[in-house]
């Protein structure tokens with residue numbers, strides 16, 4: 319227990335942690351006119367990318383687009399500081415196209431630090447939060463390491479990988495939050511003592527090596543798109559750099575060295591207790607799990623433009639340094655690799671997220687919110703969207719407004735938060751398109767059309783931009799209606815070299831009228847509309863059957879989602895619930911029948927019983 323020296327200023331909202339969750343939480347809170355304190359261990363590490371120098375990617379790109387429409391900063395920041403942009407999965411269906419950018423991680427962090435320091439309602443304190451102050455079941459503030467108390471009406475914790483952080487490099491263990499940064503000790507003990515469940519997870523990162531030690535001539539350069547798209551809907555004048563990354567690969571020699579090192583791996587000798595991400599395995603994990611593969615791809619990525627420090631994507635490891643080094647030097651182009659930092663694994667405390675409401679407020683302590691890695695997620699984008707939603711909902715609660723809860727059919731953000739709250743995670747959770755059941759509705763290209771009205775309700779995005787999104791949506795609908803009622807005229811028909819004339823929607827569905835014809839349609843039929851609206855009308859018609867089916871499923875589910883369960887509901891009084899169903903319902907305490915139906919262990923017959931009792 320700390321001796322409280324004196325009381326400090328009172329804030330509306332205190333955000334602890336200046337990572338990707340903390341930055342968005344503080345900005346959202348301040349932009350909703352709340353007096354905000356951002357307490358973080360180091361001002362210069364605000365918005366630091368702990369691992370890969372990139373933003374977006376599969377499903378993560380969707381999250382960034384949604385955040386951008388709602389008024390978050392990540393999309394704008396990467397548009398200004400990215401050094402290579404690419405739309406992934408272009409050869410597949412539209413639902414899984416995802417934007418990704420290679421970041422200049424120094425410029426990215428500086429951009430965010432400048433935005434924060436120029437927001438006058440944010441007070442940045444370089445300090446460590448040691449305890450949370452409670453009053454009954456309400457939060458009152460935090461106690462800092464220097465002994466001062468900081469009072470606030472709401473507290474948002476976004477401590478990332480820092481809570482009791484422990485780095486592993488072979489037999490070496492270092493107490494740290496990230497390489498070269500001290501851990502946060504004590505805060506998770508304070509929350510455990512207050513009744514929160516705390517568990518351990520693990521993640522890892524690859525070595526960073528010097529540019530001069532890489533022989534790029536033995537690798538294949540990988541460029542971004544020559545005609546790139548920005549992340550943000552409000553970015554103008556977008557002419558980013560196109561700095562290449564380089565592709566190489568491991569081979570049997572590499573694998574032999576790694577295999578021989580396994581007894582010294584903290585992952586395999588039992589030193590690491592926390593579970594790591596299955597989808598993002600270390601190189602030693604890959605050679606064990608995929609033992610029949612003779613080669614794995616490695617991407618060499620600069621950490622900033624002109625960087626001397628390069629990231630070896632695909633070679634995450636916690637093996638001893640001598641093994642990492644020996645194995646990496648068998649890879650074509652890396653024979654002379656010089657290490658700046660070794661790869662390492664880190665174990666840290668997190669709070670299983672069934673302890674949260676969908677607003678990200680904790681169920682048991684009013685005004686206390688958790689966001690980011692401490693909820694068991696992994697990734698900058700997953701952290702950023704949670705931070706934003708926690709910031710918005712904490713601010714709304716202070717104004718006695720209902721929280722903003724995005725549904726699974728409205729946004730990937732809704733899928734992510736709903737998964738966190740209704741499913742137990744025992745490994746770091748990252749977003750995938752396969753986790754969204756309404757993928758065709760939730761495309762990265764239509765985030766503005768899906769969310770403009772929610773952005774307006776939140777009130778962070780400017781009215782001017784909300785109006786632009788709405789107009790684009792209305793235009794899409796107008797074009798769609800036009801396509802359903804008009805046939806392609808003869809003259810346009812021959813310009814497009816189509817086989818035979820028909821109604822536009824029929825031509826689109828039969829894939830006679832294709833994406834590459836859109837510029838001609840734009841010029842002849844809709845010169846005053848944005849190409850984006852035309853493109854969206856085209857997709858909506860192309861996938862109409864599937865989209866309609868998904869919308870029908872959404873409607874069916876809505877009936878369950880609308881059925882509220884009182885927080886005081888007594889499951890023990892319903893004898894006809896299955897034992898497992900009752901235990902899970904008591905543990906997760908779902909707010910709606912829809913949420914209850916997604917909890918593993920709650921059967922369809924439990925849901926029927928619940929519905930009868932609620933009626």
Ligand SMILES: Cc1cc2nc3c(=O)[nH]c(=O)nc-3n(C[C@H](O)[C@H](O)[C@H](O)COP(=O)(O)OP(=O)(O)OC[C@H]3O[C@@H](n4cnc5c(N)ncnc54)[C@H](O)[C@@H]3O)c2cc1C
Nearest residue numbers: 335336337338339358359368447478480502690691697701
């Ligand atoms: C080694 C490593 C490997 C990773 N690998 C991957 C990967 O492969 N893929 C992937 O998607 N993601 C990876 N990540 C995760 C990614 O970095 C995080 O998901 C993301 O940064 C989480 O954002 P956050 O805001 O929750 O926390 P962080 O970015 O970790 O930020 C936490 C912030 O809280 C501050 N802080 C902590 N405790 C206190 C305190 N008590 N008082 C004040 N300030 C405090 C810190 O200074 C920091 O600013 C990795 C992270 C690490 C460290």
